[in-house]
């Protein structure tokens with residue numbers, strides 16, 4: 001459940017009238033509801049009440065520092081995949097011992113920074129990475145706490161580009177190599193083996209792939225312990241899907257939690273979770289204004305001022321997003337293609353979408369845009385990164401402002417010979 005709803009025919013974010021907000025901020029921009037972020041965090045965390053569990057919010061889903069601060073105040077840890085995300089999490093006040101570091105290509109500098117910070121765990125994705133972590137930790141006279149991210153060879157995820165747990169995927173240590181690598185890791189002076197990690201994909205809309213993967217991991221923990229390896233943490237990653245207004249309704253976190261409690265109860269491990277989309281996805285929308293209503297020969301277009309550079313999910317993953325008019329309109333529905341101004345045919349938010357008639361200047365809200373929205377934005381076509389606004393009751397704050405042209409180009413210089 002989220003806090004975007006109509007009042008007397010006008011769309012509000014909590015108690016903020018989005019028509020007035022659009023006039024104040026200027027479109028396009030993202031709006032996040034703090035109450036929704038808190039609610040989603042609590043629904044997830046409460047599902048594991050009674051278990052020894054850490055919810056390490058996956059920073060990649062929405063990394064705005066204000067969003068991280070909201071979640072930090074709820075007790076969230078963080079799952080990071082770069083030195084930049086680590087720095088953001090620390091800046092937001094998330095304690096290092098609640099941070100896990102995932103990702104297939106951690107650099108030496110990033111590893112050193114994470115060891116210095118004292119993070120809870122590296123989720124190691126390959127043998128070469130393990131060796132580098134060992135070497136850096138030894139140089140610092142430290143032991144780096146690690147789990148191996150194992151690849152269970154289970155298909156999952158709402159789109160092939162967000163499936164990560166198949167053996168063809170670049171992620172994790174191959175199932176058949178994991179036990180040997182654990183044996184090697186235990187001998188390394190710079191490594192403290194503490195757990196197992198898994199993450200099979202994103203926008204997963206049923207429990208079957210989770211169950212298949214988690215059962216495999218539970219069996220692996222038995223094997224590792226038989227090998228004499230102490231396994232104290234089990235990181236089950238993220239991936240739980242959200243409703244996007246079309247397609248299957250993903251499982252409720254309570255059902256996901258019931259499955260996990262059943263599978264992991266005999267293991268006696270500290271559980272770690274890395275939810276991203278489930279917390280941020282439906283806590284955000286993208287607000288945009290119609291620039292032109294264009295009657296093509298074959299189709300009717302609404303050209304809006306947001307584009308694929310602001311929200312790439314439809315272009316990249318063929319993702320569906322509900323689109324709501326900001327002012328309700330009783331007119332008979334018309335079929336529109338809703339597109340952005342960028343010079344790519346894939347710059348399209350919806351095809352053949354039935355909406356009450358809209359015209360130039362009208363506002364639309366692209367729903368469920370809080371995760372993998374602003375974080376994936378670019379400045380393609382020299383379009384500035386758009387503002388992000390956080391709403392809390394009847395207050396709002398611009399938590400990332402729109403850069404000026406000078407700021408956008410400040411890091412570019414012409415070489416001397418062109419002066």
Ligand SMILES: Cc1ncc(COP(=O)(O)O)c(C=O)c1O
Pocket residue numbers: 058060061079102103164199201202203237238239240274275276277278371
């Ligand atoms: C390692 C890892 N953990 C967690 C997540 C978050 O996934 P989601 O947003 O689907 O919960 C991702 C995203 O794909 C990921 O790669």
